[in-house]
Amino acid sequence: MHNHHAEETCHHHHIGEHSQDKKTLKVSLFIIALYMLVELVGGWLTNSLALLSDAGHMFSDALALLLSLVAFHISERPVDQRQTYGYRRFEIIAAAINGLALVIIAVLIIYEAIGRFIHPPQIATWGMLIISAIGLLINIIVAWYMHRSTEIKDNVNMHGAFLHVMGDLLGSVGAIVAAVLMMLFGWKWADPAASILVALLIAFSGYGILKTTMRILMEGTPDEMELEQLSQVILTIPGILAVHDLHAWTITSNMNALSCHIVVDGNLTVSQAEELVNELTEQLLKHHIHHVTVQTESSQHKHGEDLLCCHSENHHHNH
Numbered sequence: 139m140h141n142h143h144a145e146e147t148c149h150h151h152h153i154g155e156h157s158q159d160k161k162t163l164k165v166s167l168f169i170i171a172l173y174m175l176v177e178l179v180g181g182w183l184t185n186s187l188a189l190l191s192d193a194g195h196m197f198s199d200a201l202a203l204l205l206s207l208v209a210f211h212i213s214e215r216p217v218d219q220r221q222t223y224g225y226r227r228f229e230i231i232a233a234a235i236n237g238l239a240l241v242i243i244a245v246l247i248i249y250e251a252i253g254r255f256i257h258p259p260q261i262a263t264w265g266m267l268i269i270s271a272i273g274l275l276i277n278i279i280v281a282w283y284m285h286r287s288t289e290i291k292d293n294v295n296m297h298g299a300f301l302h303v304m305g306d307l308l309g310s311v312g313a314i315v316a317a318v319l320m321m322l323f324g325w326k327w328a329d330p331a332a333s334i335l336v337a338l339l340i341a342f343s344g345y346g347i348l349k350t351t352m353r354i355l356m357e358g359t360p361d362e363m364e365l366e367q368l369s370q371v372i373l374t375i376p377g378i379l380a381v382h383d384l385h386a387w388t389i390t391s392n393m394n395a396l397s398c399h400i401v402v403d404g405n406l407t408v409s410q411a412e413e414l415v416n417e418l419t420e421q422l423l424k425h426h427i428h429h430v431t432v433q434t435e436s437s438q439h440k441h442g443e444d445l446l447c448c449h450s451e452n453h454h455h456n457h
Contacts, residue, residue, distance in 0.1 A: 159296055160210050166280050166303065167203040170196055173276045180269035184262035187254050189269060189313055191247040191333045196273075198243050199302040202236045206299045209233075213390065226390035227355075229294070234351035236298040240305065240344025247337040251330035258326035263317045270313035277307035293391040294350055301343040305336070312336040357387040360394055363425070368396070369445055371421055377402055377414050379437065384445050386427065395429040396422060404436030 174196035181189030209232035217224040284300050312332035319328035359365060363386050372381045380401040388394050400418070402411060411434045419430045 160207060162284055163203050163207045163299065166284055167200060167207070169276060169280050170203060171200045173273060174200055177269060177273055180265060184265040185259050186261050186266040186313065187250055187329050187333050189266055191309065194243060196306050198239050199306050202239065202299050202302040205232045205235060206296065223389050226393065229390050230351050230354050233294045233298040233347055234355065236302065237344045237347030237351060240302065240340050240347065244337040244341035244344065247333050251333045254330040255327060261320060261326070261329055263321045266313060267317035270310050270317060274307065274310035274314060277303060277310055281307055294347070298347045301347065305340040305343055308339050309336045354388045359386050360388050365445060368425065371425065372398065372400065372418060375414065375418055375421060382445060389429070393429070394427045396427045397431040399433045399435055401435050401437055404438055
């Protein structure tokens with residue numbers, strides 16, 4: 139037994155929000171890709187690692203935004219018999235790829251920076267300063283434009299794309315600081331030092347995205363939920379005697395699911411049991427659970443009392 143209305147409402151709301159997000163991503167992608175070329179040429183002409191690393195990060199930004207766009211398009215495909223939840227989970231896969239890209243970029247920047255500490259090259263600081271200042275302005279505009287999106291915090295895919303842009307903004311700040319230090323004091327090490335600092339911030343952001351997406355892909359309980367608390371919510375409903383085999387997981391951003399076995403009076407009619415499940419579904423919707431699947435059992439049914447499901451062969455016959 140499960141509630142279809144809640145899932146359908148969520149699905150239409152999901153698609154409606156994406157139309158605005160896709161527009162945001164398209165505009166941001168155009169601006170980022172255009173200025174990436176400017177930074178790439180500027181970094182090559184001035185011989186600045188801070189600029190080149192920023193250009194490399196902007197390239198990853200462009201890829202991240204493009205991947206996020208593709209993910210939104212794919213996630214809106216209708217469900218079929220092979221993909222019974224549809225393709226919404228592709229958003230999470232895209233976000234995981236973005237997170238991994240951030241970490242890899244950070245490692246590459248640090249590796250290059252170490253070499254520059256040992257053999258510092260000549261850098262055209264004025265050119266580096268001008269290009270990085272323009273880059274900072276571009277990134278502020280894009281970050282502000284993306285932050286207007288309603289899903290930046292709630293959608294892990296949009297959040298990952300936004301963090302790419304914020305990392306790039308920090309890269310521009312680092313390049314400006316490095317250029318000023320080299321101009322005032324002749325500190326050539328400022329260029330690779332700024333690159334390493336930005337790389338560490340980028341890696342931290344990437345790790346955060348990977349941690350979130352891995353939990354979702356591993357069907358982990360959402361961070362904001364506690365199974366014991368959910369079981370108490372279920373048991374407060376009159377007529378439910380016990381609950382076991384409780385699972386809660388995230389299908390994609392803003393769509394949580396739950397399944398469980400509930401023990402009820404064996405004399406209930408099918409209609410009465412259905413009313414009980416409908417009431418349970420309504421209560422769980424208040425806790426941001428949109429898809430609920432419930433198995434009803436009588437106290438005579440052979441079942442374990444554990445809240446969590448045991449997947450050993452000895453318990454298989456109970457399910």
